[in-house]
Amino acid sequence: MSWRAIAARDLKAWVKDRRRMTVTFTMPVIVMIMMYGAFYDVNPTSVNVAILRHDSGSGDPIVDQLKRDHRVHLIHVKSVREGRDLVRRGSASVFLYLPSGFPDRKAEVYYDPTDPMGSRYVLSKIQRAWAKHVASSLKSSMKRLAPVLRMMPVRPAVHAPRFNPFHVRTPVKGLKYFDYLIPGLAVMTAAMGSIFGLGRLMMEEIELGVSYALFAAPIRARDVVIGRFVNMTVWGCVRCAIIVLVALALGAKILHPILLFLVGALSAATMVGLGLLMASLAGRSEVAEMATGTVTIPMMFLSGIFMPISVMPGWARALATINPMYYMGDAARKAALLGYLDPVDLLVLLGFMVGFLAAGSVLYDRVREYL
Amino acid sequence: MPAVLARDLWKEYGRVVALRSVDVEVDRGELVAILGPNGAGKSTFIKIVCGVTKPTRGEIRVLGGDPSDPDVKRRVSIVPQQGGLYLEQTVRENVRFYAKLYGVEPDEEPFELLEVHRYMDRRVEHLSGGMRKRAAVALALALRPEILVLDEPTNELDPTARQDVIEAVREYNESGTTVLYVSHDVHEVEQLEPDRVLIFLEGRKALDEPFDRLMSEHGSVLDAYRAVAAQVVGE
Numbered sequence: 274m275s276w277r278a279i280a281a282r283d284l285k286a287w288v289k290d291r292r293r294m295t296v297t298f299t300m301p302v303i304v305m306i307m308m309y310g311a312f313y314d315v316n317p318t319s320v321n322v323a324i325l326r327h328d329s330g331s332g333d334p335i336v337d338q339l340k341r342d343h344r345v346h347l348i349h350v351k352s353v354r355e356g357r358d359l360v361r362r363g364s365a366s367v368f369l370y371l372p373s374g375f376p377d378r379k380a381e382v383y384y385d386p387t388d389p390m391g392s393r394y395v396l397s398k399i400q401r402a403w404a405k406h407v408a409s410s411l412k413s414s415m416k417r418l419a420p421v422l423r424m425m426p427v428r429p430a431v432h433a434p435r436f437n438p439f440h441v442r443t444p445v446k447g448l449k450y451f452d453y454l455i456p457g458l459a460v461m462t463a464a465m466g467s468i469f470g471l472g473r474l475m476m477e478e479i480e481l482g483v484s485y486a487l488f489a490a491p492i493r494a495r496d497v498v499i500g501r502f503v504n505m506t507v508w509g510c511v512r513c514a515i516i517v518l519v520a521l522a523l524g525a526k527i528l529h530p531i532l533l534f535l536v537g538a539l540s541a542a543t544m545v546g547l548g549l550l551m552a553s554l555a556g557r558s559e560v561a562e563m564a565t566g567t568v569t570i571p572m573m574f575l576s577g578i579f580m581p582i583s584v585m586p587g588w589a590r591a592l593a594t595i596n597p598m599y600y601m602g603d604a605a606r607k608a609a610l611l612g613y614l615d616p617v618d619l620l621v622l623l624g625f626m627v628g629f630l631a632a633g634s635v636l637y638d639r640v641r642e643y644l
Numbered sequence: 645m646p647a648v649l650a651r652d653l654w655k656e657y658g659r660v661v662a663l664r665s666v667d668v669e670v671d672r673g674e675l676v677a678i679l680g681p682n683g684a685g686k687s688t689f690i691k692i693v694c695g696v697t698k699p700t701r702g703e704i705r706v707l708g709g710d711p712s713d714p715d716v717k718r719r720v721s722i723v724p725q726q727g728g729l730y731l732e733q734t735v736r737e738n739v740r741f742y743a744k745l746y747g748v749e750p751d752e753e754p755f756e757l758l759e760v761h762r763y764m765d766r767r768v769e770h771l772s773g774g775m776r777k778r779a780a781v782a783l784a785l786a787l788r789p790e791i792l793v794l795d796e797p798t799n800e801l802d803p804t805a806r807q808d809v810i811e812a813v814r815e816y817n818e819s820g821t822t823v824l825y826v827s828h829d830v831h832e833v834e835q836l837e838p839d840r841v842l843i844f845l846e847g848r849k850a851l852d853e854p855f856d857r858l859m860s861e862h863g864s865v866l867d868a869y870r871a872v873a874a875q876v877v878g879e
Contacts, residue, residue: 278744290732482726489694489722490745491714
């Protein structure tokens with residue numbers, strides 16, 4: 274049971290190291306507060322919209338809607354060129370030109386593609402305002418036609434469809450982007466420290482001669498791996514628990530925190546295996562850090578943790594199927610928000626964990642040759 | 645039964661041959677200095693003796709057993725070049741940890757002998773290079789080994805500390821511990837006055853002579869080293 278001695282040493286060393294403990298406990302809190310401040314609601318707080326009107330008032334419903342919106346700041350321009358220039362220079366997210374003869378002549382909506390959130394918000398407001406206007410026009414036309422229809426000997430079968438025939442329901446109401454982010458953040462925080470922490474620890478041990486002493490000691494290499502695995506997983510769980518508690522304190526909707534914590538623990542364990550694999554492959558601390566960063570950053574952005582993979586192109590969705598972080602995020606979201614432990618996600622994560630650990634252990638044992 | 649028995653030992657790392665047909669026999673209680681330049685194969689040889697790595701070919705027996713066997717490893721302790729201590733822990737915590745791995749009650753004496761007892765509760769990261777080396781040597785001795793392997797233990801040490809380490813090693817050797825002392829410093833080997841000197845060059849054991857005979861034939865370890873090196877270059 275030498276792995277217990279290794280795990281106990283690592284745990285004690287961690288607990289006694291004030292700097293490490295400070296980082297362990299404060300970083301998740303800082304991250305959460307920053308995320309809360311920055312991403313509580315992803316609707317833009319302020320969007321500049323340049324506007325040029327040559328219409329005779331038919332665009333009023335749109336302009337009134339934009340004027341009423343406290344997030345929208347209207348800038349009146351004198352020419353189409355001025356409006357487009359404002360968008361090109363980034364001074365406005367959208368330029369709206371309502372020509373004379375609108376709506377028979379189409380309006381121009383010129384938007385800034387580098388501000389997808391802002392421009393999409395304004396576009397949706399414009400389209401919604403116009404749809405509302407069309408719907409109410411139809412309604413009043415129908416009203417005006419009603420007496421005429423009543424006078425007809427044979428009434429035509431005119432049936433106006435409901436303007437909104439949908440009753441929208443969801444298992445969890447009122448989710449903000451922050452709530453969407455939390456499950457992913459919890460598992461990510463649990464996992465990232467494990468990846469980088471284990472690599473750094475192993476490299477330090479090689480440089481200090483500790484690895485040499487451990488390979489010369491009467492223990493098996495796998496005991497070292499198991500001991501490290503246990504310790505790193507425990508700290509991953511601690512980080513995950515902190516994120517969950519702080520998120521709850523900030524009012525995030527986590528309907529099933531215990532399930533989320535369980536997924537966090539599995540995620541941390543999976544990524545410890547990846548960290549072991551990367552560190553054993555790299556052999557030197559700076560290479561290990563670079564390689565781990567190179568692998569984990571694309572994994573993170575293609576995981577669906579920050580943006581759902583449904584908005585990604587086909588190749589990115591295909592990559593997600595071989596990305597353990599995708600399964601971490603997916604399992605975490607389903608567990609935290611829907612109370613459902615997806616067996617596919619869990620089995621895939623278990624598979625990754627076993628695969629990474631097995632490959633990492635074999636490669637770690639090869640480190641002895643290069644000491 | 646010798647403490648270390650190596651027959652036709654080879655170690656290859658891909659195309660690089662680190663050891664070429666090395667035969668070494670070390671009796672129990674002997675103090676053997678292993679000398680050679682960097683890359684001569686001396687560190688590879690002791691890695692095999694300590695069970696850290698296996699030879700590509702040849703036979704190696706340590707205390708009559710396979711050096712990678714945990715029961716054999718328990719009876720051998722090593723001072724790696726870099727010390728092998730955890731920086732964020734105190735010396736005492738390091739000792740407890742390794743003692744647990746070796747399953748022994750640590751011997752307190754080496755810490756007093758090497759004056760490490762004064763900073764047992766200080767973190768290794770707060771110690772000077774010399775203090776760390778002393779602590780590493782004391783720790784290896786505290787594990788009550790039958791064979792003590794030291795890989796360039798006096799690097800970074802001032803002359804006084806170097807003398808202290810050498811005296812401690814000699815004292816333990818006199819009480820029966822077999823010592824393999826790796827160095828690339830000829831003066832250190834003279835200071836050590838080992839029973840035997842092995843010189844490794846280009847992966848081969850180029851010389852294996854009792855220290856006294858070597859000194860009487862060549863006058864100094866440096867001259868012996870030069871003679872052997874010239875012979876190897878000539879070949």
